[in-house]
Amino acid sequence: MELLANLSIGIEAAFTPLNLLYCLGGVFVGTLIGVLPGLGPTATIAMLLPVTFGLPPVSALIMLAGIYYGAQYGGSTTAILINLPGESSSVVTALDGYQMARQGRAGLALSTAALGSFFAGTVATFLLALFAPPLAEIALKFGPAEYFSLMVMGLVASVVLAHGSLIKAIAMILLGLLLGLVGTDVTSGTPRFTFDIPELADGINFVIVAMGMFGLGEIIRNLENEETRDVFSRKITGLLPTWKDIKSITAPVLRGTALGSALGILPGGGAMLSSFAAYSLEKKISKNSKNFGKGAIEGVAAPESANNAGAQTSFIPMLTLGIPSNPVMALMIGAMIIQGIQPGPQVMTEQPGLFWGIIVSMWVGNFFLVVLNLPMIGLWVRMLTVPYHLLYPAILVFCAIGVFSLNNSTFDVYLMALFGILGYVLSKLDCEPAPLLLGFILGPMMEEYLRRAMVLSRGDPMVFVERPISATMLGLALIGLIVVLLPSIRKKREEAFTEEG
Amino acid sequence: MSGLGIRNQKDFYSGLLFILFGAAFMWIAQDYTFGTARRMGPAFFPIILSGILIAIGIAIAVRGVAVADEPMRGFTLKGLVLVIIGTLLFGFLVRSAGVPIATATLVAVAAYASRRFNWKPTLVLAIGMAIFCTVVFIYALGLPMPVRGPWLGG
Numbered sequence: 001m002e003l004l005a006n007l008s009i010g011i012e013a014a015f016t017p018l019n020l021l022y023c024l025g026g027v028f029v030g031t032l033i034g035v036l037p038g039l040g041p042t043a044t045i046a047m048l049l050p051v052t053f054g055l056p057p058v059s060a061l062i063m064l065a066g067i068y069y070g071a072q073y074g075g076s077t078t079a080i081l082i083n084l085p086g087e088s089s090s091v092v093t094a095l096d097g098y099q100m101a102r103q104g105r106a107g108l109a110l111s112t113a114a115l116g117s118f119f120a121g122t123v124a125t126f127l128l129a130l131f132a133p134p135l136a137e138i139a140l141k142f143g144p145a146e147y148f149s150l151m152v153m154g155l156v157a158s159v160v161l162a163h164g165s166l167i168k169a170i171a172m173i174l175l176g177l178l179l180g181l182v183g184t185d186v187t188s189g190t191p192r193f194t195f196d197i198p199e200l201a202d203g204i205n206f207v208i209v210a211m212g213m214f215g216l217g218e219i220i221r222n223l224e225n226e227e228t229r230d231v232f233s234r235k236i237t238g239l240l241p242t243w244k245d246i247k248s249i250t251a252p253v254l255r256g257t258a259l260g261s262a263l264g265i266l267p268g269g270g271a272m273l274s275s276f277a278a279y280s281l282e283k284k285i286s287k288n289s290k291n292f293g294k295g296a297i298e299g300v301a302a303p304e305s306a307n308n309a310g311a312q313t314s315f316i317p318m319l320t321l322g323i324p325s326n327p328v329m330a331l332m333i334g335a336m337i338i339q340g341i342q343p344g345p346q347v348m349t350e351q352p353g354l355f356w357g358i359i360v361s362m363w364v365g366n367f368f369l370v371v372l373n374l375p376m377i378g379l380w381v382r383m384l385t386v387p388y389h390l391l392y393p394a395i396l397v398f399c400a401i402g403v404f405s406l407n408n409s410t411f412d413v414y415l416m417a418l419f420g421i422l423g424y425v426l427s428k429l430d431c432e433p434a435p436l437l438l439g440f441i442l443g444p445m446m447e448e449y450l451r452r453a454m455v456l457s458r459g460d461p462m463v464f465v466e467r468p469i470s471a472t473m474l475g476l477a478l479i480g481l482i483v484v485l486l487p488s489i490r491k492k493r494e495e496a497f498t499e500e501g
Numbered sequence: 502m503s504g505l506g507i508r509n510q511k512d513f514y515s516g517l518l519f520i521l522f523g524a525a526f527m528w529i530a531q532d533y534t535f536g537t538a539r540r541m542g543p544a545f546f547p548i549i550l551s552g553i554l555i556a557i558g559i560a561i562a563v564r565g566v567a568v569a570d571e572p573m574r575g576f577t578l579k580g581l582v583l584v585i586i587g588t589l590l591f592g593f594l595v596r597s598a599g600v601p602i603a604t605a606t607l608v609a610v611a612a613y614a615s616r617r618f619n620w621k622p623t624l625v626l627a628i629g630m631a632i633f634c635t636v637v638f639i640y641a642l643g644l645p646m647p648v649r650g651p652w653l654g655g
Contacts, residue, residue: 455540
């Protein structure tokens, strides 16, 4: 039983008192910030990244993973209680969750979300443990041509499956790739696009880009129209589901888990696509479908399981191939690089403790979420009442100190401000910042693989289509682009992302 | 607007922005060695990328002239300017005056961007954050940042 042997390596790494503490801390802080208004998981993780730099790699990644699903769960809580989804993946949870809360069934909605997430997280963790090793083994055989094509496919898929204008997303990827090249060229030693500024010689730290575009950008966007939040003052009771409730959520949870796990692996997939797809599916096939949008418990159970499963399985391409499928995974890869780990298939064989430790810690983190959140719901409700106009200056301070602490460089703070302007202006022009961040992380890697592939092929670009795996991936990328550009499917795609019940 | 004109500001201006970025990267990259396909120089990849970016930028801008869409709304210049100035001031002050002063300044300037700005809670928040950050980041976490900069005789 290789799986059991591997899992026991992970248990050994994850179950040290210190790592358990970091996992718990990550889940707690993640939920705390996820509940606060105006900060999504990407900004949360970017903001807290500098805190983890001093930790050993395993602890740092365990904590970051904890922050991620904590933030996700926090987002669902606000979606249910005050109809304000903390982040995109809980938009559909708000549809039925908030209705349940208005009918006095907030406790049930919250426990359904927690239990569904826990079940989905457990299944997805096993899937991760099961599928990661064979995938990493295949990936170890990849040459530079395959890697380059894989990255092309990953980037294309991430925009095909995301919402918003496709052509603008591709432009954002290209801009990200270019910005990623700023700094000294590894092969020739030429400083590129540095304007003779010494701080740019090592390139732009991705934390600066992420905090500027997601942190500052989001704050400025929120200042456009400061909504007043309904204060949720009712006491939450009835947390425990009855047998009848459990029976009615079993099938939706199972379906949500299956769908979410599958979609999470896809580049660009992850939590958001999973939850939208699960809600649509459940609405179509549920016997209770006429109650959807009016407080159907199935409408909470399915997307909540799906988004947690998707969040978990999106670690598969990140851990085995070193390819980020969404901005959060891009940040995880950045964190690994800062810790001195080159992400890719070799991580599993060279650092089994790290690899399996992260996987096991995910299950532990999900367990913490259930035991932490249901009893502490009172605290989260109180956090909801923190007014935004007192919150965002504090967030700004954390961003500024975090960026300054990277290199003790004031230049980095100015650069973050610049990316804040860029992020805000681009988002006003309907250009989402997420593809830019993916391109930014992948830029230097793509150039390196392209270079190596061309050296090996003696300058013949046909190498990308002559090698079967590489050709398949480029073909898939091309099909993806064509399919989305077809008018009929384009319409469907837009509909799928505007599900408003 | 009839005839030729900008019917979709968001498309037109974003296209223009992409063209500008592409052109800037391409122009700067001219100074580096291009190399050959087999031995790519430092200019090779950036020039290909910026070429594609310019082409896509043109396509988006053209769409902005051809296809109508709702105009951009809700742009907050006040929010943008104050958040950015606050951040810049933080960078300017953090070394010369120290973390507490820089933190309090950032809080005060940024908070002014809100419609619900009120000087009393802002003052409390600014002082509170200054103390909190100094204690947590400098004394507890030991980050090498100045509490008092040269301006304050530190």
